[in-house]
Amino acid sequence: MKKLVNEPKAVVRQMLEGFVALAPGQVLLDDETVVIRSDTPADPRQRKVSVISGGGSGHEPAHAGYVGAGMLDAAVAGDVFTSPSTDAVLAAIRAVSGPAGSLLVVKNYTGDRLNFGLAAELARAEGIPVEVVVVADDVALRDTVEPSRRRGIAGTVLVHKVAGAAAAAGLPLSDVLREAQAASAELGTMGVALGPCTVPAAGRPGFTLGDEEIELGLGIHGEQGVRRAQLQSADALVDTLLAAIVEDRRLATGARVALLVNGLGGTPPMELAIVTRRALAVLRERGLRVERAWSGTFLSALEMPGCSLSLLKVDDTLLTRLDAKTSAPAWGGEGRLAPERAPRPVTAAPSVSSAPAAKSPGMEKVHAAALAVASAFEASESRLTELDSAAGDGDLGISLSRGAAAIRALPESAWTNPSRALTSIGEALRRAIGGSSGPFYATALLRAARRLSEGPVDAPAWAEAFVLAVDAVANLGGAKPGDRTMLDALRPAADTFAQALKTGKSPAEAWAACVREAEQGADATARMQPRLGRASYLGSRALGVPDAGAAAVVVWVKALTPFIG
Incomplete structure (x- = not known):
């Protein structure tokens, strides 16, 4: 007791x-x-x-x-x-x-x-x-x-x-x-x-209940x-x-x-x-x-x-x-109710119009890739919740699941070109996800979207957009590799993808190397002393458990694998 x-x-x-x-x-x-x-x-x-x-x-x-x-x-x-x-x-x-x-x-x-x-x-x-x-x-x-x-x-x-x-x-x-x-x-x-x-005085519960009772x-x-x-x-x-x-x-x-x-x-x-x-x-x-x-x-x-x-x-x-008035300290107050109000309509974000627009080539694959990421987030909710509960506040799994629902809800007009798609996803995640994940992912996607709007969208352009997205996350949060954050998976993954393409690897080969680096980076966080975020409050007690944010990066990079190349 x-x-x-x-x-x-x-x-x-x-x-x-x-x-x-x-x-x-x-x-x-x-x-x-x-x-x-x-x-x-x-x-x-x-x-x-x-x-x-x-x-x-x-x-x-x-x-x-x-x-x-x-x-x-x-x-x-x-x-x-x-x-x-x-x-x-x-x-x-x-x-x-x-x-x-x-x-x-x-x-x-x-x-x-x-x-x-x-x-x-x-x-x-x-x-x-x-x-x-x-x-x-x-x-x-x-x-x-x-x-x-x-x-x-x-x-x-x-x-x-x-x-x-x-x-x-x-x-x-x-x-x-x-x-x-x-x-x-x-x-x-x-x-x-x-x-x-x-x-x-008894020192034990009066009865017991099962988890579902x-x-x-x-x-x-x-x-x-x-x-x-x-x-x-x-x-x-x-x-x-x-x-x-x-x-x-x-x-x-x-x-x-x-x-x-x-x-x-x-x-x-x-x-x-x-x-x-x-x-x-x-x-x-x-x-x-x-x-x-x-x-x-x-x-x-x-x-x-x-x-x-x-x-x-x-x-x-x-x-x-x-x-009647009372001075009793535990009484709950007047008990008067607010007037019933009609629900306010939810207005769509002005940047995503429902008007039809011409699609760039390959956007069906981009859309399918985004939906695959959404499915991966939903399938990983319990595991990410468990990891985040061990060294954080336990909300990452449900936050990314909300993000998945926001991705699925995007209108068809969001999928007309890569820049518009990433912008739409970023804005959807910003609105759907609270805590730190929403701003990080939204900032990264908006930065990547700007790069893809500047010229031809080929594999090197995607790689450069990925690197810039990771830079944006680092600038926003102030973290660096070794701090036990999502950057420990993001930075090696983005850098490896870009470097592999420059050395002549195919996009599929480069992405496979990217996934391996993300996995190794996430695994390494279990041995890192946390320096930023809620895990830093735990000190050495966080050791032995991978960082949930880094694990989430592995979830979505693996989900994208079938669509690269």
Whole structure:
């Protein structure tokens, strides 16, 4: 187990100390793992209705992240995935409650219900009015247990917001309870996990998944879901989750909803944004009005990769509560959506006209050669990705695959003469490939294209264009042979091709020598200390693996072999 912890038994206290140190609006009680608002009136008679929640730790930013004006007055933290003790809950009630009373927001787990429920009874015996709302929003269990026994999961955060806003508005306890219950009754959530998480005290994952397996309908405590399935695309998973929620909640066309896209702890914002995009599209296709939406990590399961989707059917009252201001540090903001916009048309590059033009002789072979390079890039994607991941950022394979698609998409008018073809390919690669490969290849091809526009296009002209293209790459990147870059394959290949032609070799023989030099140059990079690019950050750790950029050069020079001569 690799985690940034000290002692597993100290995790919760030390975590809360770190949270509160950065939250001026919060205070951590000395003797309990309870976080309260720092502006809680000392005189209980001055306190409004307080809203309290909590549960096991490992769900961060829940629950302490929602302590603030307009949300929770206190959060009670238990050990990781373990309900807090009755005494801790009672300490929270005493710390923030007064004659106006308290509402406890409890997720529907046995330990939470028992400990929060007993604390409520003890507080009532002390004269503190206490009510409890139990959240059971997990629609994945709709075919397994009765509704009252479903788990409470990420949608609970929306109940925190509604109840906290109602209390902040000065409503009596009975009305705060009524609004929280109304929100809970209109709430549905379902999650998917791409992998397990590891509880610090256990030291091992709660379950195992194959490379192509996922868990659908899991809870928030590292447990397995209701069923295991094969890995699917993000869009397909979103469709599955939303279909279950919409069906269970009986959301009809025209219904107004709020959407919560929640990461389970190990899901990057990139993937959550992709999920959000699809979720909004599906809901709109179903005729639902998405009034508010949030995306982020709101209630996690340690480092579990995956997400959950929550839908809350709203009316004007609930929407007012969701829109109310809060100082809780983990709340996701206003949740307002950008207006729907029509997609902008993609305009073609002005340099490549679709108008017909006369073709130079041999352009069918040039076109076929370019398509062969595209096929070679696509076939080599996984290998180039593997090489680039070992000493770079891992994007070369997919970048060149995008470049291949751009080459295939060029119009027929791009293939009228060699100079125009190379210019068109260069511009296509510039637009399609990010990172460093796009500018390098575009610059090289544009430089070569200029040379081919200056006179007859024969083998020596192609050779000179190749040398000039390599010069352009060297000038742009500042590299030289021996630096462990694509130049270690490019420079010997171009120089050998040109020299072999000058000594009387046929183009086919000269190109065969060129390919051999490219291969030897690429192989040699495995023994070179990197001096430029991301590999230079690794130093000697990059040794033993050929440079991916040099390996890519070998891919395309070999692909051109059948067309030379």
